[in-house]
Amino acid sequence: MTYTIKQAAEKMNVTAHTLRYYDKEGLLPFVSRDKSGNRVFTEGDLEWLGLISCLKHTGMPIKQIGTYIQWCAAGESSIGARRQMLIEHREAILRQLEELNHNLEAINRKIQYYNKLVGVKAVDEAVDPQPVAAE
Amino acid sequence: MTYTIKQAAEKMNVTAHTLRYYDKEGLLPFVSRDKSGNRVFTEGDLEWLGLISCLKHTGMPIKQIGTYIQWCAAGESSIGARRQMLIEHREAILRQLEELNHNLEAINRKIQYYNKLVGVKAVDEAVDPQPVAAE
DNA sequence: CCTTGACTTAGAGTCAACTCTAAGGTTTAG
DNA sequence: CTAAACCTTAGAGTTGACTCTAAGTCAAGG
Numbered sequence: 001m002t003y004t005i006k007q008a009a010e011k012m013n014v015t016a017h018t019l020r021y022y023d024k025e026g027l028l029p030f031v032s033r034d035k036s037g038n039r040v041f042t043e044g045d046l047e048w049l050g051l052i053s054c055l056k057h058t059g060m061p062i063k064q065i066g067t068y069i070q071w072c073a074a075g076e077s078s079i080g081a082r083r084q085m086l087i088e089h090r091e092a093i094l095r096q097l098e099e100l101n102h103n104l105e106a107i108n109r110k111i112q113y114y115n116k117l118v119g120v121k122a123v124d125e126a127v128d129p130q131p132v133a134a135e
Numbered sequence: 136m137t138y139t140i141k142q143a144a145e146k147m148n149v150t151a152h153t154l155r156y157y158d159k160e161g162l163l164p165f166v167s168r169d170k171s172g173n174r175v176f177t178e179g180d181l182e183w184l185g186l187i188s189c190l191k192h193t194g195m196p197i198k199q200i201g202t203y204i205q206w207c208a209a210g211e212s213s214i215g216a217r218r219q220m221l222i223e224h225r226e227a228i229l230r231q232l233e234e235l236n237h238n239l240e241a242i243n244r245k246i247q248y249y250n251k252l253v254g255v256k257a258v259d260e261a262v263d264p265q266p267v268a269a270e
Numbered sequence: 271c272c273t274t275g276a277c278t279t280a281g282a283g284t285c286a287a288c289t290c291t292a293a294g295g296t297t298t299a300g
Numbered sequence: 301c302t303a304a305a306c307c308t309t310a311g312a313g314t315t316g317a318c319t320c321t322a323a324g325t326c327a328a329g330g
Contacts (some may be wrong), residue, residue, distance in 0.1 A: 006276075007277090014318095016276095016277090017259060018297075018318065018319080020279090021317075021319085025317095033200050036326055036327085037277080037279090037326090038276085038278070039278090046329055051245075057238055058242070061316075062316075062317070062318095071273060072221050079249060079253060082249060083249035083250070083253060086242055086245055090164070093239050094239075096235060097232070097235055097236070097239070099192055100192075100193060100228060100233070100235065102232060103192055103193045103228070104193070104225065104228050105187050107189065107221055107225050108225065110186075111225065115218070115220035118218060139307075141284095150288090152288075153287085153288065154310090155308090156287075169289055170305080172307080173296085173306085173307050174307085174308090189279090196286075197287070197288095221279085221306075
């Protein structure tokens, strides 16, 4: 079974415009065309889209995703480089997670502080209450 | 002890340009000026900057941070609204964390797959190895 | 045959968040 | 006294990632 650009876009939770933009940026070299020039997405292509979505949502810039995809298209000789890029990207994700958790704690403390002011009885999972900044 | 815009920017890991931009967007109503019109940052101001940084790094748009800060400046009557905003923001952070962890697992599987191809002996903490997409 | 609706392209427009420039003011060191 | 090194403003320019428009092609239904 294959998909039109609209159907593929729906499955990926983006617009057809966005998929065309990705194609223009070199992210979709694997997508083929039918006799009248329209893009045809296969199940395998949707897996590629899933990978792109994964990299995008972890903060990799479109250009770098393009580089990665081009490396994939270039074949086995690029496996070392691809592996290295993903390892560095994993480091970036771990730093994001750390920062996000740290900031979440600060927000939690602030909410706790507001809960006290407003007189709410321990509704949320609390950390020890100390405001991040004055006010 | 007080700080110039450059020193405050350094402490916050942004440029002085960025702090002026934040001021223009209404994020720094608390910062006062010296007799010749230059911004003077107090220790308390740096705490505010810390809060702004926290909200920014968890994905809150500048405009919304502006709204929050204006609410703070408006006094006690806005405590309920501020609390509500932070509670909703916490939900957004938790969703981000969930997605980030999910995508991290996919990246880990892909790295494991490359490790096998490249013949590396279990260097990293592995999840069960399955590639995200073909190739 | 003709309209409807999906697709195509090149290229322009939008938005957030900076990032920088120009032109000028003030304070300190030589 | 003046040059360096800060600061100020208004406003223009950049970047990344879309987002949309215009003009056109193509296949199916009435």
